[in-house]
Amino acid sequence: MMCTIFPNYMLYHAFFLCIDLWPSIKMAAIPKMRVLVNLSQSLLLQQSLRLVPLQLTSTSLLGRFCSTSNEPKQSSNPVNTSLLDNLNLLGVDLKRARQRQPGVFRKAFTNEKGVAQFLQEKGASSKVIASIVSRYPRVITRSITHLEQRWQLWRNIFNTDEEIVSILNRSPESFFRTSDNENLEKNIAYLISLGLSSKDLHRLLTTAPRTFSNSVELNKQMVELLEEICLELGGNNPVQFAKNILSKNVYMLIRSTKRVRTNIDYLKASLRLNDSDLLTFLQGHGAGILDLSNEYMKNNFNNIEENLSSLGCKKDDIIQLIINHPVILYIGSQTLNSKIECLLKGGITIKQILEKPRVLDYSEHNYTERLNKLREVGYDFKKYGISILASSRKRFYAKMEKLSAGD
DNA sequence: ATTACCGGGTTCTGCCATAGTG
DNA sequence: CACTATGGCAGAACCCGGTAAT
Numbered sequence: 300m301m302c303t304i305f306p307n308y309m310l311y312h313a314f315f316l317c318i319d320l321w322p323s324i325k326m327a328a329i330p331k332m333r334v335l336v337n338l339s340q341s342l343l344l345q346q347s348l349r350l351v352p353l354q355l356t357s358t359s360l361l362g363r364f365c366s367t368s369n370e371p372k373q374s375s376n377p378v379n380t381s382l383l384d385n386l387n388l389l390g391v392d393l394k395r396a397r398q399r400q401p402g403v404f405r406k407a408f409t410n411e412k413g414v415a416q417f418l419q420e421k422g423a424s425s426k427v428i429a430s431i432v433s434r435y436p437r438v439i440t441r442s443i444t445h446l447e448q449r450w451q452l453w454r455n456i457f458n459t460d461e462e463i464v465s466i467l468n469r470s471p472e473s474f475f476r477t478s479d480n481e482n483l484e485k486n487i488a489y490l491i492s493l494g495l496s497s498k499d500l501h502r503l504l505t506t507a508p509r510t511f512s513n514s515v516e517l518n519k520q521m522v523e524l525l526e527e528i529c530l531e532l533g534g535n536n537p538v539q540f541a542k543n544i545l546s547k548n549v550y551m552l553i554r555s556t557k558r559v560r561t562n563i564d565y566l567k568a569s570l571r572l573n574d575s576d577l578l579t580f581l582q583g584h585g586a587g588i589l590d591l592s593n594e595y596m597k598n599n600f601n602n603i604e605e606n607l608s609s610l611g612c613k614k615d616d617i618i619q620l621i622i623n624h625p626v627i628l629y630i631g632s633q634t635l636n637s638k639i640e641c642l643l644k645g646g647i648t649i650k651q652i653l654e655k656p657r658v659l660d661y662s663e664h665n666y667t668e669r670l671n672k673l674r675e676v677g678y679d680f681k682k683y684g685i686s687i688l689a690s691s692r693k694r695f696y697a698k699m700e701k702l703s704a705g706d
Numbered sequence: 707a708t709t710a711c712c713g714g715g716t717t718c719t720g721c722c723a724t725a726g727t728g
Numbered sequence: 729c730a731c732t733a734t735g736g737c738a739g740a741a742c743c744c745g746g747t748a749a750t
Contacts, residue, residue: 554737
């Protein structure tokens, strides 16, 4: 673990040192430092070389479209019609964009051509660019300098531009919503300081990119909440506790502390665990469900109790099931009920399900298929159990092969 | 050789409300 | 006031395979 954290941390700080030292150390840079050297390098280039031709091009060809967003002097202007023309040319969904952020369309100075060119240079197709602008029009108020800087900060965590483009295409807002690059730097430093590995950061930025546009203060609040909860439950390593949860559930930092606090209180009241066991639960399997919306969790919990009770399960067994297999709370009521029904119809008992709750991870479609095949060969669930329903496709078919050969 | 146990991979945005800013 | 920046919300599973145990 330390092996992955340490160099990353070093690299990050190396970057800030590099800004000043770059010319003298660039030749000595070890390969692992390349990313960060490239960052400082390209920022320098940005300032000294690259920005100039870009802006010159924009200025000479497009005149007014080279401006930056830092000129809020014009307000309540009529809609800028050449802006509309430009966006049309890019294939932007104007109706959607104007509905989304009408203010952008009244600005006298926007940078749509520059932004489009920037994204294109990073490898985004015109279709992707149009989609990005349609969904987050404010992007065209960002300057190239700002975008390049932000891009390079993301490149601290991603290895290729392609990865970033795919995330922008998925969630443009996550990248573009804030213009505060300094906050982004602080966020990266903060997350590293928590002891998250570079792999954790990569996963975090890939799956919950909004995390990095949160204010550092907001992220800190969540971490502090988790540490607080650890102490409340008598834990003695709150930092590790928070880190465990964050690396097990990458959505934590894009949830409100209110939501997480409510969920933990609810689980504490419902699972009847002592503090020590609750602590273990929360930083183990329980971490994965802490980000559920409060009502969803309650509804699912109640549904499980109701459904299983009606099937003759004891309350203690039901609670034990949830403790052993909390991801069951992720499954919507309808889906879960329907899955259980399907298994029961297939000749499996509720007792078997309680003993092997992992079976519930699989889809009903998967059950149907497997139950049919197993029926054909007369598979005896009483004798052999139901684990076969929770095996991988590969293993299932290998087993089927043997079963039919045996006949 | 086969199954059981278990950790882990993939995944999650797009909208609304409001505080903040000038 | 117009507009931006930021926080918050609802929505909602499925699967693979390494390795220990037998």
